[in-house]
Amino acid sequence: MTFTLVMLPPQQAALAGWPARLEAAVPGVRVLVPETATAAAAALSDADAAHGALPPELLVHARRLRWLQAPQAAPPPGFYTPELIAHPVIVTNMRDTYTDQVAHHTLAMVLALARGLPRYGRDQTAARWDPRMEPGAVLALPGATALVVGVGAIGAEVGRLLTAFGTRVIGVDGRRTEAPPGFAELHPADALDTLLPAADIVVVTVPHTPVTEGMFDAPRLALLRPSAFFVNIGRGPTVVLDAVVAALAAGRLAGVALDVYETEPLPPEHPLWARPDALLTPHVASAGTPADERRFAVLLENVRRFAAGDPLLNVVDKASWH
CATH class of the missing domain: 3.40.50.720 (NAD(P)-binding Rossmann-like Domain)
Structure with a gap:
């Protein structure tokens, strides 16, 4: 299946090389990396999937979005807005990466x-x-x-x-x-x-x-x-x-x-x-983990599954935030 995945700002700094690696590994996926909220809104209008946070001002543009990959195991407060909970999009997270x-x-x-x-x-x-x-x-x-x-x-x-x-x-x-x-x-x-x-x-x-x-x-x-x-x-x-x-x-x-x-x-x-x-200790319990590579592995597996129409890893109950 051919589909578009949007890497939402401000995630790009931590995602060096991810778009090219995803496109090389999964035939048919096109990865967009908008640098501004305005560009992200335009990209989301035709996107099937996204990675990052979707506040209401961006979510309103996601007319055909079916899958959102949260960038953390437990995203920060405010990630699961009422608008996101009500939206039909499936959300997955990065649990069990550290x-x-x-x-x-x-x-x-x-x-x-x-x-x-x-x-x-x-x-x-x-x-x-x-x-x-x-x-x-x-x-x-x-x-x-x-x-x-x-x-x-x-x-x-x-x-x-x-x-x-x-x-x-x-x-x-x-x-x-x-x-x-x-x-x-x-x-x-x-x-x-x-x-x-x-x-x-x-x-x-x-x-x-x-x-x-x-x-x-x-x-x-x-x-x-x-x-x-x-x-x-x-x-x-x-x-x-x-x-x-x-x-x-x-x-x-x-x-x-x-x-x-x-x-x-x-x-x-x-x-x-x-x-x-x-x-x-200052929120450092996960230190020492090759976190970026583990998160990329989860994202890659879910991209493969999404392309094949298979069940995704780490699906979240949005109403309960996990």
């Missing part, structure tokens, strides 16, 4: 919290020798219980790795019904509140959706035991940071590790920066 690196970063955070490394890092900066050997100073992972909230590709890999340390892993997921390797149990999303009080470690990997926005607020964090550790490597808007700060200050959490935040960059005056029980 599962390994994010899972490794998560394990590094869990190990750091379990061994008290955030506090020792601050001691090192202050040249302070203050060893902690008392009971409870370390969370022994063998025998501990980890609750993974969101058992997609990343959550499943986090659970598998934690199992290798002897940790009992349970999961909560809104879609998955069978426990992946390493998980002792898998529960539906509505079981979350009943499971939180038993967890020594809570790892949040869920995407930002209308349902998950602010899901970890003060009442839900209050369900955790004071000795529990809390890790978020999913999306910032799922966790209310003021509630995290309050829980730490009141001794209702043992520590937190965060890679994503409600506001990014995290403001320099934010109280989390100064807390000895917080480990913060």
Whole structure:
């Protein structure tokens, strides 16, 4: 099948060589790379497919568009507009392109919290020798219980790795019904509140959706035991940071590790920066991944499938944003 794919601005800087590679690999595809919104609107008028973001002012020109490839696994807030949700276009995303690196970063955070490394890092900066050997100073992972909230590709890999340390892993997921390797149990999303009080470690990997926005607020964090550790490597808007700060200050959490935040960059005056029980990284969990090549591989496979009329990879439920 012959069809036109539009690479929407401002994606071109990250897509060097992609148009030529797609046209060489898939006979019949024509790739357009407009440099301005005006040129993109003109290109979309006859396009069958597109890659990038389609705000309403561009979507209105996409009269025959049947497929949109989102450029990320979880596009930024505002990607899934009411207009896009209502449009018949199929949206696919780039999920599972950096599962390994994010899972490794998560394990590094869990190990750091379990061994008290955030506090020792601050001691090192202050040249302070203050060893902690008392009971409870370390969370022994063998025998501990980890609750993974969101058992997609990343959550499943986090659970598998934690199992290798002897940790009992349970999961909560809104879609998955069978426990992946390493998980002792898998529960539906509505079981979350009943499971939180038993967890020594809570790892949040869920995407930002209308349902998950602010899901970890003060009442839900209050369900955790004071000795529990809390890790978020999913999306910032799922966790209310003021509630995290309050829980730490009141001794209702043992520590937190965060890679994503409600506001990014995290403001320099934010109280989390100064807390000895917080480990913060600046949204870098996917670092080390050959991300561009992995994303290109997904796009290429979907271009091949679209040309052949086959089902696409990573189709999104637009109303739920993932």
